[in-house]
Amino acid sequence: MTTIAPDLAQRFRSDGFAFPVDALTPAEAEQALAECHTYLRTVKAAGGALARYAAFPKIHLVTTWADRIVQHPAILDAVEALLGPELLVWSTNLFIRPAHSGSSLAWHQDAVYLGLNGYQQHAARVWVGLTHATVANGTMRYARGSHLRGTLPHRFGSSDLEDIMRGEEIAVDIDEAAAVDVVLQAGQCSVHHLAMAHCSGPNHTADGRFNLAIDYITPQVSPTAGEDSALLVRGRDTGAFLPETRPASDFDQAALHEFYSAVTRRQKRIDQTVLNRHGEHCGDPKQGRA
Numbered sequence: 685m686t687t688i689a690p691d692l693a694q695r696f697r698s699d700g701f702a703f704p705v706d707a708l709t710p711a712e713a714e715q716a717l718a719e720c721h722t723y724l725r726t727v728k729a730a731g732g733a734l735a736r737y738a739a740f741p742k743i744h745l746v747t748t749w750a751d752r753i754v755q756h757p758a759i760l761d762a763v764e765a766l767l768g769p770e771l772l773v774w775s776t777n778l779f780i781r782p783a784h785s786g787s788s789l790a791w792h793q794d795a796v797y798l799g800l801n802g803y804q805q806h807a808a809r810v811w812v813g814l815t816h817a818t819v820a821n822g823t824m825r826y827a828r829g830s831h832l833r834g835t836l837p838h839r840f841g842s843s844d845l846e847d848i849m850r851g852e853e854i855a856v857d858i859d860e861a862a863a864v865d866v867v868l869q870a871g872q873c874s875v876h877h878l879a880m881a882h883c884s885g886p887n888h889t890a891d892g893r894f895n896l897a898i899d900y901i902t903p904q905v906s907p908t909a910g911e912d913s914a915l916l917v918r919g920r921d922t923g924a925f926l927p928e929t930r931p932a933s934d935f936d937q938a939a940l941h942e943f944y945s946a947v948t949r950r951q952k953r954i955d956q957t958v959l960n961r962h963g964e965h966c967g968d969p970k971q972g973r974a
């Protein structure tokens with residue numbers, strides 16, 4: 685039985701985030717990190733769509749280490765305390781900040797490029813530490829309470845994680861004094877609202893920082909446009925999403941089929957979402973970056 689902090693939901697609602705949440709044991713985190721390294725070597729060697737979508741958005745459909753994490757009872761209990769008993773996994777995103785990496789992520793809100801209706805009350809991102817996350821290795825920073833400002837204007841900047849974020853960054857001032865560093869032990873996680881303004885810094889240490897970010901939604905969430913799919917992890921209702929299936933083993937034929945269908949569907953929809961948003965700002969969707 686997992687122990688959930690009694691004020692978790694209240695902190696999530698008022699601050700827009702809550703951490704640390706104890707999730708994987710240190711041994712589970714170490715094992716997941718080792719399997720993550722093997723996964724990265726495998727997809728790099730395989731090339732094609734597996735390499736292109738190595739870091740997002742459906743890692744858990746093709747590998748059992750990520751599937752184990754998205755189904756982890758301690759994580760699901762925490763998310764259930766926030767969102768209720770019907771839960772789906774919409775995405776997994778691998779954030780890696782290599783040793784001595786000078787790259788960083790600008791202030792942004794996840795919600796602006798995800799294309800989800802109903803995320804305000806019915807979605808949360810869980811950021812799981814496969815390694816420690818510290819100020820020195822470029823952990824995330826949250827702007828406390830920024831989710832209450834709704835979605836903020838973004839501009840296209842530059843980003844090393846361009847494929848995930850399209851290089852978007854918040855175009856208004858963020859109160860740096862209110863920012864909170866997300867310091868975690870390996871195996872712990874943090875949970876944030878999809879409209880939380882956050883950023884992350886360079887890694888000044890000799891070890892890489894590895895985090896798996898999982899987007900959980902409830903059946904009340906729906907795609908803003910187009911068809912999408914999600915994996916039911918608690919309850920029985922997939923709502924507007926086509927149901928997905930768990931991998932029986934790493935890269936097996938059924939898992940590969942599920943993975944390719946899901947990422948193709950998703951990419952089409954996200955491209956459209958970004959084009960529409962950019963079109964709103966530029967007046968002509970055809971001028972947007974795809």
Ligand SMILES: O=C(O)CCC(=O)C(=O)O
Nearest residue numbers: 779789794811884895897
């Ligand atoms: O890990 C990072 O550097 C950034 C993570 C992030 O932006 C997110 O999980 O939404």
